[in-house]
Amino acid sequence: MSEGQARYKEEYIERKTIKRKILDYFFITIFSFVYAAGVALFIDPNNMAPGGITGIAIIISRVSGVGTGTLIFLLNIPIVLVGFWKFGWRFMISTFYCIFATSFFTNLLAPLGAATKDILLAAITGGALVALSIGCVFKCGATTGGADIIIKLLRRRFPHLRTGMLFMLTDAIIVTISAFVFRDLDAALYGAITVAVTSLVMDVVLYGRDEAKMIYIISDHPEGITARLLDDLDIGVTYMDGVGAYSGKEKKVIFCVMRKNLAPRAEQIVKEEDPEAFMIISSATEIFGEGYKSYFSEKL
Numbered sequence: 594m595s596e597g598q599a600r601y602k603e604e605y606i607e608r609k610t611i612k613r614k615i616l617d618y619f620f621i622t623i624f625s626f627v628y629a630a631g632v633a634l635f636i637d638p639n640n641m642a643p644g645g646i647t648g649i650a651i652i653i654s655r656v657s658g659v660g661t662g663t664l665i666f667l668l669n670i671p672i673v674l675v676g677f678w679k680f681g682w683r684f685m686i687s688t689f690y691c692i693f694a695t696s697f698f699t700n701l702l703a704p705l706g707a708a709t710k711d712i713l714l715a716a717i718t719g720g721a722l723v724a725l726s727i728g729c730v731f732k733c734g735a736t737t738g739g740a741d742i743i744i745k746l747l748r749r750r751f752p753h754l755r756t757g758m759l760f761m762l763t764d765a766i767i768v769t770i771s772a773f774v775f776r777d778l779d780a781a782l783y784g785a786i787t788v789a790v791t792s793l794v795m796d797v798v799l800y801g802r803d804e805a806k807m808i809y810i811i812s813d814h815p816e817g818i819t820a821r822l823l824d825d826l827d828i829g830v831t832y833m834d835g836v837g838a839y840s841g842k843e844k845k846v847i848f849c850v851m852r853k854n855l856a857p858r859a860e861q862i863v864k865e866e867d868p869e870a871f872m873i874i875s876s877a878t879e880i881f882g883e884g885y886k887s888y889f890s891e892k893l
Contacts, residue, residue, distance in 0.1 A: 617733040621691050624726040628737065629662070629698030631722030635715040637661050637699075638707035641784040642771035643720065643791065644764030646672075646739030648784070652767070652774050662699030666692060669738045676742045687735035688742075695737060716783040720790030728795045731854065734861045764788045806856040807877045810847040810863055811835065812870035819847060821862045826855050850877060 632647055640655075642648035650664035657664075669692045676685045709715050727737055736742065740763055768788065772781035812818055819830050833846040851859060856874065863870050 617687065617735075618690065621687065621730055621733050621735055622694055624729040624733075625691055625694035626698045627722055628695050628726035628730075629702055631719040631726065632661065633699045633702035634705060634708040635719030635722070636784075636787060637703070639710070639712050639715040639719075639783070640771075640775045640777060640780040641712075641716060641719070641787055642767055642774075642781075643723070643784050643787040644740070644767045647723075648764070648767040648771065652771055655774055660700050660703060662696040662701075662703065665699060665739075666696035669696075672738060672742050676738075687733070688738050691730055691735045692738040712780070712783050713786070716786040717790050720787040721794045723787075724791040724794035727791070732857050734858065805850055805877045806853055806859075807850050807875050808848070808856070808859060809873040810849075810870055811844055811872075812847070812863070812867045813844075814867045814870075815845040815847055817866045818863055818870070821866060822847075822849060822859060825862060826851065826858060828855065828859075 632651075636643055636647075637651050637654075642651045646668050647661075647665060650661050650668055653659070653664050653668075654661045673685060673689050673692065676688065707715065709718070730737055743763075764785075768781050768784045771784055772778050775781070810818060815832070819832075822828060822830050828849055828851045831848045833848055835844045835846040836842070837844065849859070860872070860874070863872055
């Protein structure tokens with residue numbers, strides 16, 4: 594390849610990357626609005642606290658009178674600062690933007706009041722809208738902040754703790770507290786329904802009904818990709834030796850298995866480190882071993 598062709602290729606990749614980032618931020622804005630609609634029009638006005646930072650913000654809002662959107666932003670500030678320190682600006686800048694947009698739209702929509710007074714419909718619709726937005730934001734390489742970052746930090750400090758257990762525990766605590774703050778057990782139970790709906794819909798939006806993702810990556814830059822997978826996602830990675838049948842060239846094949854919620858971020862890492870990498874992603878319905886199922890666990 595000539596020097597001119599190489600320069601053109603680099604410029605093309607750079608333009609493509611910029612265009613992709615603009616699209617990502619556009620969709621982050623759209624789905625931040627969807628998230629805010631789920632909270633401001635369905636969950637918050639019906640006195641439900643669905644867990645996470647949003648649930649805490651709703652509870653504090655009732656006690657203090659400060660707007661829920663404002664509290665979502667304020668509660669996330671220290672979390673985001675720690676995230677910048679631990680995970681770097683590249684991952685956190687889009688997350689910070691998403692938090693800001695969500696907070697802004699939540700305050701903007703709050704004066705409209707409840708879209709429905711049927712609390713069951715509000716729980717289901719609000720949970721579905723929140724899940725849809727979270728799933729789509731994940732696909733854009735960002736998060737909605739809050740509990741996602743806190744649990745990621747806890748997993749670094751206590752790697753033996755399981756992510757699902759941490760999410761379930763924090764949500765259960767927040768829903769329980771809401772019962773005392775709102776003095777309404779029914780609202781707390783409907784908040785639990787919202788948590789369940791959010792979890793189920795987000796799984797469908799992001800990954801269908803599969804248990805995990807299995808990824809093979811063939812790249813001329815395996816070290817950079819592996820380092821990012823290990824540091825950013827904290828997952829196990831295995832090298833396998835491969836040889837091109839036509840070229841006869843030896844290559845390292847990266848193999849890894851991860852939880853479903855990490856797959857979009859893994860795809861983004863590969864695209865950033867080597868846009869020309871060959872990547873195969875497949876579904877794994879059952880994973881046995883450390884961090885997954887026990888070999889001795891009973892099948893349901």
